[in-house]
Amino acid sequence: MTFTNEDISRLIYHYGLSMNFVEKHGRVYKVYTNKGEFALKEMEANKGIDFLHYVQHLYQKGYNRIVPIYPALDGRYAILEGNSLFYLMPWLENKEREGRIQKHKDLFRELARLHTLSVREIPVTKEMREEHYEQTTARWENEQEALLAFVERSERTVYMSPFQLLFCTFYTEINGAERFALNKLKEWQEATSEETKARSVIIHGKLSNEHFLYDENGLGFFTNFEQSQIASPIHDLLPFLDRTLSTQPKKFDESLEWLDTYFRHFPFKKEEMLLFLSYLAHPGAIFRVVERYFSTGKEKNEMKFVNQLQHLYWRMKNTEYVVVKLEEKERLKNEQQTPPSN
Known part of the structure; x- marks a missing residue:
């Protein structure tokens, strides 16, 4: 399924964000909003979202070197849209200091x-x-x-x-x-x-x-x-x-x-x-x-x-x-x- 800019704008509205524009990088959308830049990741819905459980477990164990996944305003950590699930993270520029x-x-x-x-x-x-x-x-x-x-x-x-x-x-x-x-x-x-x-x-x-x-x-x-x-x-x-x-x-x-x-x-x-x-x-x-x-x-x-x-x-x-x-x-x-x- 192809998602339009309007679809992405509607999805990030669940997070209280207003979209300025968006860039597609594979299954990741770099979204420029009124509150900064975010990564909206798409995944196949039939793969489930068990990984969220593991991420939360690692956080509870004190491991915080995971790009955080933001909850929507209603508490959901992933939003179902058609056959896809979307979740939101901060956008990291990935500027390498070393080789x-x-x-x-x-x-x-x-x-x-x-x-x-x-x-x-x-x-x-x-x-x-x-x-x-x-x-x-x-x-x-x-x-x-x-x-x-x-x-x-x-x-x-x-x-x-x-x-x-x-x-x-x-x-x-x-x-x-x-x-x-x-x-x-x-x-x-x-x-x-x-x-x-x-x-x-x-x-x-x-x-x-x-x-x-x-x-x-x-x-x-x-x-x-x-x-x-x-x-x-x-x-x-x-x-x-x-x-x-x-x-x-x-x-x-x-x-x-x-x-x-x-x-x-x-x-x-x-x-x-x-x-x-x-x-x-x-x-x-x-x-x-x-x-x-x-x-x-x-x-x-x-x-x-x-x-x-x-x-x-x-x-x-x-x-x-x-x-x-x-x-x-x-x-x-x-x-x-x-x-x-x-």
Whole structure:
């Protein structure tokens, strides 16, 4: 549904505001009013507004680095209009005082504070852990078998396609990443065999530097909590790293600095780090593009598939660098914590 200036003017009237003019930025309307500039955010109504509950809970816990959501004059925090919900926030100019690296450090420090203030332990039975382990292991082992079958199928052809040749060239490293992920998952299963609880937090749900804004004083605030939920903290870290590492090969020391900032304020337990490394290292995206290639008929875009595989391989290698460095830090930490034998 397209909303006109008259629609926006009518919506902000619920907040006691009079509109001068409006600018559209995606799903956000920058509204100039008689009382200053505001951000009116649109979201799909069928997604619900559970995020408001999480935002209020964080405020009650003392976490105030969230762009505030203003109530309408009648007390509503969101207004239904057609199939959309609208909520109002102050407009932050997002003037960065430092460079990109500093902004990411600020983001990860605030994410750690958010997780620290919302952390709680939830009961997890031995059966639940075992089911998760067995299902994930079975899925990843099936991927391994399928990838090997695709290699054998490629090697039986007289002339490999460019995709097949590239895939067979990368296969040993892809299989190594699969084995590493499975080994870490096994270590997690062994480390948690007697555990009856697990830590959960309120996750942002769509962590991005675009959703971390600075005010006029240079303080950083999270916005866009619409996908927030109660979950393991790794559900905030993994998607962010997945996007960040999707570049050409490079040493991602800056990503390690961001994670170091996070872990200084919200250190993972041993079993949490094992599970984090397992999921981070797992090359599931590569399996999906390989499977799609071999299940597509002859009429397929070879160049497109080759480009996809090449970029996913680069991402796997970037991830490998981060995983190796994190595992090395964990090893050194564990050695320092282990008392010397007599």
